[in-house]
Amino acid sequence: MFFRNVWCAAEMTNSCRQLLLQPGRGYPNVRVVFRNSIHNSRRGGRRTVLEPDPLSQIQIESGPLHARTLWKPLFFTIGVTTLSLTGCVIWEYENLRAHASSFLKKPGTWLSAQQRKFKTHLQKAEPGPVTKWWRSLRDSEKVFYPILAANVLVFGAWRVRSLQPYMIKYFCSNPSGSSRCLPMLLSTFSHYSAMHLAANMYVLYSFMPAAVASLGKEQFVAMYLSAGVISSFASFVYKVLLNQPGLSLGASGAIMSVLSYVCVQYPDTRLSIIFLPMYTFAAGTAIKVIMSVDLAGVVFGWKFFDHAAHLGGALFGMAWCHWGTTSIWGNRDKFLQYYHTLRKNDTGR
Structure with a gap:
């Protein structure tokens, strides 16, 4: 299995923006300073005018x-890890049940059931383009x-100025903010920079086929959501231990878990850098x-990236490769028996 043109560089990062620390009442007041180049605009084709950064005027909650x-x-x-695993186990069960029910409702009449299904399909209207596209996906x-x-x-919500205070509060992981828990999950879906978003999504898209093929889509989603909050918590621990307040956002903590899982599961896979496809290297080395x-x-x-979040996500991906698939996901039978009994009692079948 080969993954060509994979960008294994700085895109696997959380955008941990530069912070301006100002003296406050016993602890620093934190204000985000974004690069002015993001907000530069060229007017009249003659000179560049620096527009005031709206985010620079927003005071960040600190404690x-x-x-x-x-x-x-x-x-x-x-809690999020437990709910993710539980929800995805139920999701897998319902998918298997729905798939099996189409064949096993009446084992002796499978052929006639398929014939009726085929006739019904012919009578239905042709599916729309969106439905066709979705069905064609892997x-x-x-x-x-x-x-x-x-x-x-x-x-897109980051581009709406009236929403930016809420985006900073709920979509940036901040151990010194008044809202600490929910942003740990929401920040893994948050990107302020278009380049950051594009790079992270490119890496995720490159490594997902191997991960989903190995884990299945239900187990993959459970691992991805769990890795998001675990990497955020690793960042929290690091910042608290060093007493360094700061904001983090981006999916790279969760993506690092996918990357490390694939590299450990398939260590001999050859990878290459997108701009230097002629040079390849083993995934285990990468x-x-x-x-x-x-x-x-x-x-x-180093403060340009949230290295603690990256490291936490990578370690979780490696741990899931060695123990998660067998010790955690592999021991879901007892829960499935309980859920099956509960579902049978509720539905009567």
Whole structure:
């Protein structure tokens, strides 16, 4: 299995924007400073006029970074992970049940059931173009496009000035803000920069086919959502330990889990950089280099990217490859028996 033209560089990152720390009452007041180049515009074709950055005027909520503030994020991480796994197990069960029911409602009359289904299909109107397109997609694409749509929708919301205070509060992971838990999940679907969004979605699209083929779409979604909050929590822990407040956003923590899972599951797969396709390298080597860079960023305190979130996501992906598929997802039979009994009692069949 080969993955060609995969961009294995800085796109697997959370946009951790530069922060301007101002003295406050016992702890710093944090204000986001975005690059002016994002907001440059050329008027009259003669000169560049710098427009005032609307985000630079928004004061970011801040508070003291104490270890006790990690309890709620920890419980939220455990809760989201549990709900993701439970929901996706039920999703898989319902998909299998719906698929099996079309063949096993009456085992002795399978052929006649198929004939009736074929006649009914002929009588129905021709499906629309959207339905045809959706049916033509692979399982990995049916998972990717909803994720892409959610990210694009949030990206569009960032462009609405009246929504920006709410975007910063709820779609940026901030351990010193008044709202800590919900942004841990929502920030994984949040991108302010178009380049950041495009790079992350490109990497996700490149590695999803292998991950979904190995895990199945239900288990993949469970791993992806869990990795998002776990990488956010890893960032929280790092910032609290070093007492460095800051905002993080982006899907790269979750994407790092997908990347590390594929690289560990298929270590001999050959990867290449998009601009240098003539140079290839093994996936097992690539993940070691990427994690080494993130580890160095954590140790030396590099602040351009959220290296702690990347490292947390990558470690979770590796752990899921070794233990998650067998020890967690593989032991879902007892829950499925309970859910099957509960569903049978509720529906009577």
